[in-house]
Amino acid sequence: MTGRVVVAGASMGGLRAAEQLRAAGWTGAITVVGDEPHMPYNRPPLSKEVLAGKASFDSLAFTPKAAAADVEWRLGTPVAAARLAERTLDLADGSTLAFDGLVVATGMRPRRLGCPGPTAGRHTVRTLADAQALRDALTRPGVRVVVIGAGFIGCEVAATAVGLGVREVTVVDPLPLPMVGPLGEAPARALLRRHEERGMRFALGTGVAGFEGAGGVEGEDRVTGVVLSDGRVLPADVVVESVGSVASTEWLDGNGLDLTDGVLTDEQLRVGGLPYVVAVGDVARFPNARYDGVPRRVEHWSIPTDTAKHAAKVLTAQLAGFEVCLPAFAPLPTFWSDQHDFRLQSFGAPALGKGDVRVLDGDPDGDVLFGYHRGGHLVGVVALGGQAAAMGAAKYRAQLLKQPALTA
Amino acid sequence: MKVVVDMNKCQDHGQCVFASPDVFSMDDDGHLLYVADPDESLRDEVEEAADVCPLQAIRIEA
Ligand SMILES: Cc1cc2nc3c(=O)[nH]c(=O)nc-3n(C[C@H](O)[C@H](O)[C@H](O)COP(=O)(O)OP(=O)(O)OC[C@H]3O[C@@H](n4cnc5c(N)ncnc54)[C@H](O)[C@@H]3O)c2cc1C
Numbered sequence: 001m002t003g004r005v006v007v008a009g010a011s012m013g014g015l016r017a018a019e020q021l022r023a024a025g026w027t028g029a030i031t032v033v034g035d036e037p038h039m040p041y042n043r044p045p046l047s048k049e050v051l052a053g054k055a056s057f058d059s060l061a062f063t064p065k066a067a068a069a070d071v072e073w074r075l076g077t078p079v080a081a082a083r084l085a086e087r088t089l090d091l092a093d094g095s096t097l098a099f100d101g102l103v104v105a106t107g108m109r110p111r112r113l114g115c116p117g118p119t120a121g122r123h124t125v126r127t128l129a130d131a132q133a134l135r136d137a138l139t140r141p142g143v144r145v146v147v148i149g150a151g152f153i154g155c156e157v158a159a160t161a162v163g164l165g166v167r168e169v170t171v172v173d174p175l176p177l178p179m180v181g182p183l184g185e186a187p188a189r190a191l192l193r194r195h196e197e198r199g200m201r202f203a204l205g206t207g208v209a210g211f212e213g214a215g216g217v218e219g220e221d222r223v224t225g226v227v228l229s230d231g232r233v234l235p236a237d238v239v240v241e242s243v244g245s246v247a248s249t250e251w252l253d254g255n256g257l258d259l260t261d262g263v264l265t266d267e268q269l270r271v272g273g274l275p276y277v278v279a280v281g282d283v284a285r286f287p288n289a290r291y292d293g294v295p296r297r298v299e300h301w302s303i304p305t306d307t308a309k310h311a312a313k314v315l316t317a318q319l320a321g322f323e324v325c326l327p328a329f330a331p332l333p334t335f336w337s338d339q340h341d342f343r344l345q346s347f348g349a350p351a352l353g354k355g356d357v358r359v360l361d362g363d364p365d366g367d368v369l370f371g372y373h374r375g376g377h378l379v380g381v382v383a384l385g386g387q388a389a390a391m392g393a394a395k396y397r398a399q400l401l402k403q404p405a406l407t408a
Numbered sequence: 409m410k411v412v413v414d415m416n417k418c419q420d421h422g423q424c425v426f427a428s429p430d431v432f433s434m435d436d437d438g439h440l441l442y443v444a445d446p447d448e449s450l451r452d453e454v455e456e457a458a459d460v461c462p463l464q465a466i467r468i469e470a
Contacts, residue, residue, distance in 0.1 A: 016459070042462075042463075042464055044462060045463075059417075062464060063464070063467070065455070301462060302460065305459050305460060334423070336421065336462065338419075387420055387437070387438035387439075388438065390420075390421075390422070390438070391422070391434065391438050394422055394425075394426075397426065
């Protein structure tokens with residue numbers, strides 16, 4: 001096979017795509033273009049072990065497979081624009097890169113709050129540099145931390161901060177419970193209780209109106225407080241914004257693609273009806289044949305690997321001129337989150353079964369396993385607690401995998 | 409094939425057990441056990457296990 005596949009985005013999805021192209025038999029050239037200066041590294045420890053000082057940055061790098069040793073890495077080089085019909089990319093360094101096949105793997109970046117106020121002292125957590133800056137801030141003595149957003153990253157960061165001995169850690173969210181969107185009410189309540197028992201505070205049911213600062217009016221002042229929509233002010237030396245993420249797809253503008261939330265793919269992870277463009281990882285909005293055919297993005301660590309395996313087979317077949325005769329992509333979503341001394345372990349799609357949550361095992365105050373149902377069928381399980389709970393969830397994994405596909 | 413798991417990194421997620429049940433298993437307390445020198449025919453599933461380890465604690469040597 002001759003020609004070149006370019007992978008845009010050099011994180012987990014980009015690495016796995018390159019490796020899986022080789023596994024699928026692609027022998028042509030592979031170039032991975034990434035805007036970060038680093039080789040792909042593992043992000044989950046950024047809000048946990050790395051922030052806690054229990055793992056070094058060096059320990060995060062993935063070890064690329066030997067079969068991908070001849071992949072060309074162009075790091076520190078953002079893709080500026082794509083002309084898909086002409087099969088070329090414009091890179092920010094002014095060069096142009098031609099491709100036969102393209103893998104979209106540019107992932108997400110944190111959403112920022114547009115509220116008025118100083119920016120110094122406000123953090124996000126997505127990259128190595130972010131985690132380093134936040135760790136430096138959190139380990140200064142006597143800091144008060146406000147985390148905005150009670151999703152999984154917000155909860156993890158706040159829990160890590162408590163573990164570091166930070167004296168005041170408050171999580172703000174307009175919703176009434178942490179992680180209630182993906183988990184539903186009873187599990188989110190169980191989560192809240194655990195956090196409060198471990199010293200984390202919450203300001204729930206209220207948003208953020210702005211930030212207070214000190215030091216001047218030049219816009220250089222540092223944050224000193226978070227002004228809530230209900231008028232309260234929470235003193236803060238460090239603010240973490242974890243209010244969701246936006247897909248990095250601007251470079252694909254102008255190609256007539258559906259980029260409303262990530263890049264829309266078909267059931268084979270192809271983009272825009274083009275046989276030579278596929279998408280992988282957090283940025284891909286794909287229908288999951290296991291569920292209801294509604295395209296969704298899935299920001300789980302298991303997805304870059306799952307999508308890369310499937311997309312690499314599809315792309316390799318198409319570049320070789322073969323029909324794609326693979327079943328529609330149907331991964332079993334898998335997610336975990338480590339907070340304080342407990343783990344949250346999820347298999348399947350709990351969010352689809354939030355309306356019918358039952359305790360399958362244990363009790364909500366201890367190790368507990370929740371089952372999520374839709375139309376009477378189990379569609380997801382979530383365990384909360386120690387290793388026994390996680391092992392309990394694992395028992396249901398096979399059942400979730402065997403379940404016939406659901407239709408809406 | 410030689411498999412090495414960095415037990416300082418391992419946090420007993422058990423994802424490797426799904427990927428390669430012949431090589432990886434959990435004891436009754438939920439801690440990882442593994443075969444250090446599995447048969448070459450299991451390479452594909454061991455590679456899969458290494459891929460899905462959230463801590464990237466599994467290394468395949470030779
Ligand atoms: C702090 C944190 C903790 C997490 N913890 C968990 C967890 O506990 N459990 C779990 O299941 N998942 C977790 N995740 C989610 C998991 O890490 C992601 O699902 C995974 O990183 C997605 O990989 P990706 O390659 O698709 O995207 P990304 O990792 O977002 O990579 C995209 C890459 O593309 C680059 N890029 C963007 N635009 C361009 C451009 N124009 N040109 C070139 N390059 C570009 C980006 O800089 C980035 O390097 C966590 C994520 C974070 C951030």
